[in-house]
Amino acid sequence: MVEQLLSLHFTVPYVVLVVAFVALIKGADIFVDGAASLARRLGVSPAIIGLTIVAMGTSAPEAAVSISASLGGQNEIALGNVIGSNLFNLLVVLGVCMLMTKVPTTKEILVRDYPWNLIATVAVIIMVAFFGTASGSPEIGRIEGIVLLVLLVSYLGYVIYKTVKNRIPADESEIANVSLLKSIIFLLIGIVLIVIGGDCVVKSASKIASDLGMSEMLIGLTIVACGTSLPELVTSIVAAKKGECDMAIGNVVGSNMLNLLFILGMAATINPIEVDLGTGILIDAILLLGFTAMMYLFSLHGTKLQKTKGGASVALYAIYLAYIIARAYNIF
Numbered sequence: 635m636v637e638q639l640l641s642l643h644f645t646v647p648y649v650v651l652v653v654a655f656v657a658l659i660k661g662a663d664i665f666v667d668g669a670a671s672l673a674r675r676l677g678v679s680p681a682i683i684g685l686t687i688v689a690m691g692t693s694a695p696e697a698a699v700s701i702s703a704s705l706g707g708q709n710e711i712a713l714g715n716v717i718g719s720n721l722f723n724l725l726v727v728l729g730v731c732m733l734m735t736k737v738p739t740t741k742e743i744l745v746r747d748y749p750w751n752l753i754a755t756v757a758v759i760i761m762v763a764f765f766g767t768a769s770g771s772p773e774i775g776r777i778e779g780i781v782l783l784v785l786l787v788s789y790l791g792y793v794i795y796k797t798v799k800n801r802i803p804a805d806e807s808e809i810a811n812v813s814l815l816k817s818i819i820f821l822l823i824g825i826v827l828i829v830i831g832g833d834c835v836v837k838s839a840s841k842i843a844s845d846l847g848m849s850e851m852l853i854g855l856t857i858v859a860c861g862t863s864l865p866e867l868v869t870s871i872v873a874a875k876k877g878e879c880d881m882a883i884g885n886v887v888g889s890n891m892l893n894l895l896f897i898l899g900m901a902a903t904i905n906p907i908e909v910d911l912g913t914g915i916l917i918d919a920i921l922l923l924g925f926t927a928m929m930y931l932f933s934l935h936g937t938k939l940q941k942t943k944g945g946a947s948v949a950l951y952a953i954y955l956a957y958i959i960a961r962a963y964n965i966f
Contacts, residue, residue: 647838647845654834659868661827665691666873668820669881675814682797684873684884685747685891686790691825692865692885693892701900712901713762713774713909715862716893717918720755722863723886724925725951730867731874731882732944739933740880746796747887748930750789754894755923757785762909762916772909779902786895828865883933890926914961921954 665688673683701712731737761778866889870882901907909915932943 647841650834650838654831654838657827657831657834659831659872661824661831663824663872664820665824665828665869666876666878666881668817668824670876670878672814672817672821673881675817682793682884684878684881685743685793685888687821688869688873688881688885689888689892691821691828692869693889693897694825694829694865697892697897697900701897701904705904712898713907713915714913714918716898717758717915717922719863719866720890720893720922721918721925721954722860722951723866723890724922724929725947725954726860727863727867727870727886728883728929729944729947729951731870731879732940732947734871734944735874735879736937736940737874737879737883738937739883742796743880743883743887744930744933746792747884747891748926748933751887751890751894751926752923752930754782754785754789754891755919755926757782758894758898759916759919759923762911762919772911774898774902774907774909776903776906779899779904779906782895782899783903786891786899789891789895828869831864914958918958925950 669683669688672687676683728737758774761774762772765773765775765778866885870885873879873882873885898907929947932947
């Protein structure tokens with residue numbers, strides 16, 4: 635009886651992991667279908683839906699982790715979670731999509747959204763490096779948090795203005811079989827499955843890793859950091875496979891913008907974020923800026939050598955992961 639209970643104890647996380655992955659993938663499939671049909675009904679580019687609705691949905695895990703950490707007084711986690719998730723989105727999510735299929739970038743994303751991403755990243759680096767308390771301790775305070783939220787409102791306002799200005803009347807033949815209500819229901823069901831599936835994957839994988847003897851620090855640096863970006867990864871891959879490449883790119887760019895401006899802005903406004911430069915977080919932020927610029931340059935050259943670019947991006951993330959693990963254990 636004891637042996638059976640022990641066997642069940644060790645088996646349950648694996649079952650949960652498999653079921654959670656199925657929920658995550660199916661949720662992404664439903665979510666992308668709903669988002670694509672909504673874009674057609676509204677007469678807007680799938681990239682716009684990716685930048686807004688899809689990005690907001692897939693950023694839910696990062697928002698939950700960061701804002702909960704801020705409310706609990708552990709708001710430095712918010713900064714690490716945002717920067718780590720953005721690095722994963724850029725290098726792994728876009729990298730895997732480029733390895734799987736051609737992912738052309740629209741002119742709007744190149745001209746409008748990537749520059750905003752670079753500006754937001756530079757703003758966070760300046761705040762981390764040069765802003766602080768009266769005693770000189772590095773801190774992203776409430777004023778800086780409000781500045782980030784104002785930048786977000788400005789960006790979203792600009793996106794909405796351009797969307798309305800360039801809106802194309804919906805093609806009735808394309809939307810005849812898909813009602814607005816059905817599109818919204820698909821979105822809601824999809825995001826619920828994505829969020830619950832992603833959360834269960836992180837928890838079950840963490841339990842398995844703990845049982846296998848991995849330290850909590852290593853689990854946090856790897857499984858939890860990557861796990862909160864699983865919705866972006868799965869949703870973007872599904873979107874790319876369905877031919878909705880604009881939505882895949884919009885999801886990544888939009889999620890990174892929301893992470894930097896909304897999640898970090900909210901976390902700092904709720905509770906100022908004390909920054910420990912000894913953790914290497916400034917280096918991570920500078921790397922994020924460099925990789926954002928790199929992906930922008932990759933996109934400028936279209937789909938040329940795309941599989942090579944995708945492979946290089948994923949390899950760079952693997953090197954970065956090795957670096958932060960070595961840094962955490964003071965190997966160098």
